Amino acid sequence: MTSPSPLVSPATGAARDAALVLAALTPSERGALLRDLSDVLREHTGQLVTLAQEETHLDETRLRGEVLRTCMQLDMFAEITEEGAYLDVMIDRADTEALPAPRPDVRRMLVPLGPVAVFTASNFPFAFSVLGGDTASAIAAGCPVIIKAHEGHPRLTDLTAALAAAVLPTGVLSVVHGRDAGRALVTDPVVQAVGFTGSTAGGRALFDLAAQRPDPIPFYGELGSLNPVIITPGALAARGADLVGEYIGSVTRSQGQLCTKPGLLFLPERHGLENSLHEAISAVPPAPMLGPWIAEAYSATLDDLAAHAAVRRIGAVPTGNKGTEQRAHSPSAALLTVTADDLRNHPELLRECFGPASMVVTYTSSEDLLATLRKIPGSLTATVHGEENTDEELVRNIWSTLRAGRLIWNDWPTGVAVTRAMHHGGPWPATTSPLHTSVGGTAINRWLRPIAYQNMPEALLPQALQTSNPWGVRRRTAP
Amino acid sequence: MTSPSPLVSPATGAARDAALVLAALTPSERGALLRDLSDVLREHTGQLVTLAQEETHLDETRLRGEVLRTCMQLDMFAEITEEGAYLDVMIDRADTEALPAPRPDVRRMLVPLGPVAVFTASNFPFAFSVLGGDTASAIAAGCPVIIKAHEGHPRLTDLTAALAAAVLPTGVLSVVHGRDAGRALVTDPVVQAVGFTGSTAGGRALFDLAAQRPDPIPFYGELGSLNPVIITPGALAARGADLVGEYIGSVTRSQGQLCTKPGLLFLPERHGLENSLHEAISAVPPAPMLGPWIAEAYSATLDDLAAHAAVRRIGAVPTGNKGTEQRAHSPSAALLTVTADDLRNHPELLRECFGPASMVVTYTSSEDLLATLRKIPGSLTATVHGEENTDEELVRNIWSTLRAGRLIWNDWPTGVAVTRAMHHGGPWPATTSPLHTSVGGTAINRWLRPIAYQNMPEALLPQALQTSNPWGVRRRTAP
Numbered sequence: 027m028t029s030p031s032p033l034v035s036p037a038t039g040a041a042r043d044a045a046l047v048l049a050a051l052t053p054s055e056r057g058a059l060l061r062d063l064s065d066v067l068r069e070h071t072g073q074l075v076t077l078a079q080e081e082t083h084l085d086e087t088r089l090r091g092e093v094l095r096t097c098m099q100l101d102m103f104a105e106i107t108e109e110g111a112y113l114d115v116m117i118d119r120a121d122t123e124a125l126p127a128p129r130p131d132v133r134r135m136l137v138p139l140g141p142v143a144v145f146t147a148s149n150f151p152f153a154f155s156v157l158g159g160d161t162a163s164a165i166a167a168g169c170p171v172i173i174k175a176h177e178g179h180p181r182l183t184d185l186t187a188a189l190a191a192a193v194l195p196t197g198v199l200s201v202v203h204g205r206d207a208g209r210a211l212v213t214d215p216v217v218q219a220v221g222f223t224g225s226t227a228g229g230r231a232l233f234d235l236a237a238q239r240p241d242p243i244p245f246y247g248e249l250g251s252l253n254p255v256i257i258t259p260g261a262l263a264a265r266g267a268d269l270v271g272e273y274i275g276s277v278t279r280s281q282g283q284l285c286t287k288p289g290l291l292f293l294p295e296r297h298g299l300e301n302s303l304h305e306a307i308s309a310v311p312p313a314p315m316l317g318p319w320i321a322e323a324y325s326a327t328l329d330d331l332a333a334h335a336a337v338r339r340i341g342a343v344p345t346g347n348k349g350t351e352q353r354a355h356s357p358s359a360a361l362l363t364v365t366a367d368d369l370r371n372h373p374e375l376l377r378e379c380f381g382p383a384s385m386v387v388t389y390t391s392s393e394d395l396l397a398t399l400r401k402i403p404g405s406l407t408a409t410v411h412g413e414e415n416t417d418e419e420l421v422r423n424i425w426s427t428l429r430a431g432r433l434i435w436n437d438w439p440t441g442v443a444v445t446r447a448m449h450h451g452g453p454w455p456a457t458t459s460p461l462h463t464s465v466g467g468t469a470i471n472r473w474l475r476p477i478a479y480q481n482m483p484e485a486l487l488p489q490a491l492q493t494s495n496p497w498g499v500r501r502r503t504a505p
Numbered sequence: 506m507t508s509p510s511p512l513v514s515p516a517t518g519a520a521r522d523a524a525l526v527l528a529a530l531t532p533s534e535r536g537a538l539l540r541d542l543s544d545v546l547r548e549h550t551g552q553l554v555t556l557a558q559e560e561t562h563l564d565e566t567r568l569r570g571e572v573l574r575t576c577m578q579l580d581m582f583a584e585i586t587e588e589g590a591y592l593d594v595m596i597d598r599a600d601t602e603a604l605p606a607p608r609p610d611v612r613r614m615l616v617p618l619g620p621v622a623v624f625t626a627s628n629f630p631f632a633f634s635v636l637g638g639d640t641a642s643a644i645a646a647g648c649p650v651i652i653k654a655h656e657g658h659p660r661l662t663d664l665t666a667a668l669a670a671a672v673l674p675t676g677v678l679s680v681v682h683g684r685d686a687g688r689a690l691v692t693d694p695v696v697q698a699v700g701f702t703g704s705t706a707g708g709r710a711l712f713d714l715a716a717q718r719p720d721p722i723p724f725y726g727e728l729g730s731l732n733p734v735i736i737t738p739g740a741l742a743a744r745g746a747d748l749v750g751e752y753i754g755s756v757t758r759s760q761g762q763l764c765t766k767p768g769l770l771f772l773p774e775r776h777g778l779e780n781s782l783h784e785a786i787s788a789v790p791p792a793p794m795l796g797p798w799i800a801e802a803y804s805a806t807l808d809d810l811a812a813h814a815a816v817r818r819i820g821a822v823p824t825g826n827k828g829t830e831q832r833a834h835s836p837s838a839a840l841l842t843v844t845a846d847d848l849r850n851h852p853e854l855l856r857e858c859f860g861p862a863s864m865v866v867t868y869t870s871s872e873d874l875l876a877t878l879r880k881i882p883g884s885l886t887a888t889v890h891g892e893e894n895t896d897e898e899l900v901r902n903i904w905s906t907l908r909a910g911r912l913i914w915n916d917w918p919t920g921v922a923v924t925r926a927m928h929h930g931g932p933w934p935a936t937t938s939p940l941h942t943s944v945g946g947t948a949i950n951r952w953l954r955p956i957a958y959q960n961m962p963e964a965l966l967p968q969a970l971q972t973s974n975p976w977g978v979r980r981r982t983a984p
Contacts (some may be wrong), residue, residue, distance in 0.1 A: 046905070059528070072781075091605040091606070092605075094604060094605045095605050098605075105797055114947075116925050116928040116947075117926060117947070118922075118924040118925055118927075124572040124922075125573060126571075126573045126574050126576070126577075127570070127920060127922075130922060132922055132924055132926045132927055132929050133926060134926040134927070134945070134947075138940065177876055194983060196550035205815040233716075233721065234684035234716070237713070237714075237716035237717075237721070238713075238714075240932040241882075241883075241886075241932075241935060242712065242716070242933060243933075244938070244939075244940065255564075276835075285769060380711070382983070387526065387879040403720075404720075405518075407788060413533045414962050414964065414965070418964060418965065421965055422965070425965075426525070430956075431955065431956060432956065432958075433956060433957070433958050433959065433961070434959040434960060435958075435959065435960050435961045435962065435965060436510070436960060437609055437959055437960040439608060442607045443597075443603075443606075443609060443611055445597040445608060445611055446595050446597055446981065446983060447597040447611045447612060447613040447954060447983075448594060448597075448611055448613070448956040449588075449613050449957035451954075451955065453720075454721060454722075455720070458721060459723070460618065460954040461723065461725075461950075461951075461953070461954050461955075463955060466613075467595070467956075468593075468595075468955065471940075473939075474940070475756070475908075475930075475932070475939040475940050475948065476908075476910065476928040476940075476942060477910060477911065477912060477928060477929065478910065478911040478926060478927055478928035478945075479912050479914075480911055480912065480913040480914065480916055481913060481914050481915060481916040482914045482915065484895060485893065485895050486893070486897065486900055486901070486904075486914060502925065502926075504924075504925060504926075
């Protein structure tokens with residue numbers, strides 16, 4: 027075992043004790059905790075949003091929407107806990123006639139993993155932060171949470187955690203600050219799993235720490251994604267001009283600081299939309315990014331990509347914005363363009379540029395398109411704009427070529443619906459764990475492990491497994 | 506990406522092509538493949554068992570039972586595929602009134618991960634080998650399998666694979682031999698997940714390789730386990746003598762070469778059973794182990810443990826068996842004993858001894874027992890023999906202290922029932938992945954990842970997600 031660090035041991039010690047308290051609650055008691063957290067957010071929305079605006083520069087409308095989404099996410103997990111179907115109960119009764127040997131009574135359910143660590147994101151100060159999806163799903167599962175605060179909104183983190191602590195049992199939710207504390211959390215023997223939303227480099231470093239423990243633990247990282255969008259020749263002909271506006275809207279929403287931002291737009295060559303694309307992107311007013319560190323990383327990545335011999339900017343660099351103070355905080359939106367052939371031969375271009383920029387990729391044929399899509403790494407999303415009657419074969423080929431967690435038809439990847447069926451995940455490097463999601467009802471699965479109870483009398487079984495089914499949960503019983 | 510090795514690229518190349526073939530099959534077509542595999546085993550049982558006896562020295566009755574169990578496992582996964590509930594389909598219909606934003610139609614299901622590698626076990630030449638649970642569950646999920654043959658039964662592996670290949674599409678099942686090929690499999694870019702059954706050291710080395718890939722992949726290792734068994738004072742008084750016989754039977758079954766063998770038996774101090782234990786263990790005739798390499802490792806570990814200052818043998822070392830040729834192949838069964846206090850203060854004693862040996866641990870009180878159980882690493886199983894009416898509180902404390910995948914009451918951990926609800930897993934070092942099992946119906950979950958389809962017209966949806974539900978699978982639909 028690794029030794030616990032004093033940076034985190036007060037939090038992990040309290041979480042270890044709280045794990046027993048949480049696990050002993052009934053589903054309706056755990057549901058009530060989540061509804062209390064939702065109420066706390068609703069009641070303090072004004073105060074929280076004001077602080078979030080100061081720390082993140084996101085606008086009030088967006089932040090109010092995000093608080094509402096976060097409340098509904100807590101409510102959804104309250105429902106999921108109360109229903110109990112997530113326990114995935116299976117009961118196989120004893121069978122003395124079974125071959126090759128008589129079979130005992132075996133009853134299986136899911137139980138909480140124990141205390142977990144959650145690294146919050148810069149770009150969603152509510153929905154992927156202290157009371158966001160990772161925390162809501164972990165508490166729903168019965169796991170205490172230790173938050174590693176993102177350095178982009180430390181005061182909001184502490185305020186949210188203080189409000190939450192007032193309605194939670196001691197130790198169920200704690201906060202630590204700083205990179206050293208983050209690393210100490212991942213290696214602390216009390217911590218049984220980690221949730222993370224952030225960059226590929228940062229996520230990979232923590233994933234490696236988790237995998238190198240004497241006792242490796244699951245690490246659920248939601249990392250980087252290119253989110254390709256393909257426009258078919260049919261869709262281009264039918265509504266190319268409309269698609270330009272929608273595309274620019276999706277690229278620049280929240281200043282492009284979304285993990286589902288379309289990073290690649292595939293258009294047929296000689297698409298004739300270059301002027302429209304240039305006008306639309308130029309019309310987007312520069313707006314402050316989350317912080318100077320993000321604005322600098324955005325500008326540096328954009329400059330690197332634009333300097334590549336195979337790449338060209340769509341339109342000129344906006345004058346008056348280059349090299350100025352403004353550029354350091356509110357860089358302009360930008361479009362680059364490259365041919366599909368060049369993109370697939372230059373894998374160094376397959377790189378996320380987090381911010382309001384995207385790459386238009388021109389393709390000459392279905393073969394050219396598919397050969398290039400084959401080179402794109404795992405993504406959170408993949409989108410096709412097409413015509414149902416004429417593009418069916420092409421679209422099937424696109425779906426079987428791309429590796430992504432969500433496939434979208436005639437819609438845009440930004441704006442992830444928080445519903446039971448949503449999947450927000452995908453093959454590496456979209457995430458570290460392709461089986462799991464950080465949004466949607468099944469996010470709870472990350473924090474649970476099965477136990478089978480063999481030949482156990484009713485009085486010693488957990489309630490969910492008792493023959494009388496006192497909680498009334500959905501179960502699979504055989505024979 | 507790592508470069509593929511020529512040791513495995515013929516197999517992985519064929520598996521990549523076969524993945525498309527398998528994924529395109531309907532559930533009933535995939536079910537039929539599994540039933541064909543089951544038939545092949547049944548038809549060739551005599552020939553296979555003869556070869557298995559030669560290579561593993563396990564007896565015919567045990568091997569015939571294992572073939573039957575393996576057939577029933579294939580049949581169970583055929584049923585699971587045909588039912589389709591494993592696809593975990595969820596459908597959330599569009600909602601234009603939803604807050605904070607209108608919601609599109611989102612439909613989620615599980616899809617195959619792609620080609621997977623399976624490392625087979627020495628001790629189950631059928632049930633954890635070429636057509637064992639890992640392979641059956643992976644093919645059921647739609648994933649081609651590349652087997653890394655165990656060096657303990659290479660000819661049986663090749664014969665089984667050749668018989669299977671005759672009824673499977675090309676590339677669905679291949680075999681590679683040798684450690685270098687095994688390592689090359691884990692790092693091959695085509696391989697998307699790994700299943701492994703074997704030692705903690707071997708499994709950890711391969712887990713590390715999988716985690717260190719440029720694109721890390723899931724590694725499901727079933728490793729070592731101490732499988733503690735606790736006898737309460739009540740059970741000792743009521744049926745101590747009977748329990749001795751059952752315990753020795755469980756320890757020495759298949760020469761103790763089972764991952765669920767009880768490695769620790771907790772008895773109240775002054776249990777008075779030492780003579781019975783000695784007589785029972787001495788009456789077990791030495792029998793050949795799987796191979797000299799296992800017999801040597803067993804004897805070496807046993808000698809190490811027995812030489813510890815805190816440990817004592819129960820009874821003398823059998824004469825005539827020490828230092829002889831026989832000892833190298835057919836070592837005697839053995840019992841050691843230690844106090845609970847010494848065990849918890851000497852973690853070096855918490856070590857699996859794979860073979861027909863076990864440690865009797867004497868405890869002075871419930872506190873002494875629980876303090877020691879707290880030190881036991883994650884196990885596949887934990888067992889209590891107790892009296893329902895008097896031991897309830899103690900047993901609840903035991904269950905909340907031990908970390909194990911299967912909790913057993915008044916029964917024994919060996920002889921794992923292959924049923925839907927069975928869980929054969931547990932926290933590290935029992936496995937590398939506490940969320941998963943290598944036995945039971947949910948073993949299929951290891952080879953699947955979710956995809957959400959957003960706003961997709963009926964014609965472009967996979968059949969399982971179409972509104973008409975042509976396969977008739979169980980689905981969760983909302984609202």
